Amino acid sequence: MHPVFSTALSSDFPPGATFKTPKPSEIDDEGFGNFRDVIDLRGTTVKGARTYLAAHRRVLEFIDALATAPDAFDEYAQAFEAGSAMDAGLSGGAADQINDLIDSQDCDLGGLELGVGALAYALSAGKIFPAASCRSHAARSWAPYPVVYFASNQPRAELLRDLIRQNGCGFDSDPNRPELLLVAASSLVEILDLAQSVVDNLAKFRSLTTLTNGSRSPVAPYIQPSLLDD
Structure with a gap:
């Protein structure tokens, strides 16, 4: 179960938007x-972006099926972001499943959040x-x-x-x-x-x-x- 947030977003650029890239x-x-x-x-690189996207999708799908509440989703996401359930302070069955996936498949999120x-x-x-x-x-x-x-x-x-x-x-x-x-x-x-x-x-x-x-x-x-x- 992934969290769903309340938003008030626009499909167009906000008023006064600037288009300047940093030097x-x-x-x-x-x-x-x-x-x-x-x-x-x-x-x-293009290859790197594709690889990270695949890893993020893999992790999100796994956590979505494992978590039963937004708080649990957050805890499990932190485990993947940390690189192991232990580093995120998790233990028990969910932690074992997380570590098994990390050990068996590419779950490298590139050091960034899910x-x-x-x-x-x-x-x-x-x-x-x-x-x-x-x-x-x-x-x-x-x-x-x-x-x-x-x-x-x-x-x-x-x-x-x-x-x-x-x-x-x-x-x-x-x-x-x-x-x-x-x-x-x-x-x-x-x-x-x-x-x-x-x-x-x-x-x-x-x-x-x-x-x-x-x-x-x-x-x-x-x-x-x-x-x-x-």
Whole structure:
């Protein structure tokens, strides 16, 4: 049983949305956007995005069948995010099942949170700049529902918007970080469906260009974003 959150999202960009990607000098060890405890996603490949998406789907389907309540879902997700049930403080039958899956199949979430991490890797492979993510938690959580903060040029943002409209996700805004866009959903199911759509269209994302001095030029391929693991 995965949690479903109440959302008030838009299928279009919020008023005043900006489409500016960070310069290399604006990304440091703490990423960009004034987040903490980031993981560097530079160098995300198409293959890597597909691999992480498959692992996130595998784990979500497993937990969805195992958990009988949102609190249990949160505990089991933490176990996979930690890499073992013991590291998440779990024991008993559920812990044994979790460890068996980790030992027998690829459950590497890439150091990020379940679901939103797969979308972050997919966006990064598509030359969009994730800045932070949170799947939302049963207890303390800085996000009220699953969300990924990102920066993008306008052509890629518009392509993402078209995919968002097909997958039950939407846009939100954060007045404390008006320079960033937010994609969110009521559950991780929609987030992973969007990640799948992004992965399926990575060739389109990677082929898009940005305007420079009135002419089109390739987007610099050497910079990828950092991402917060809540």
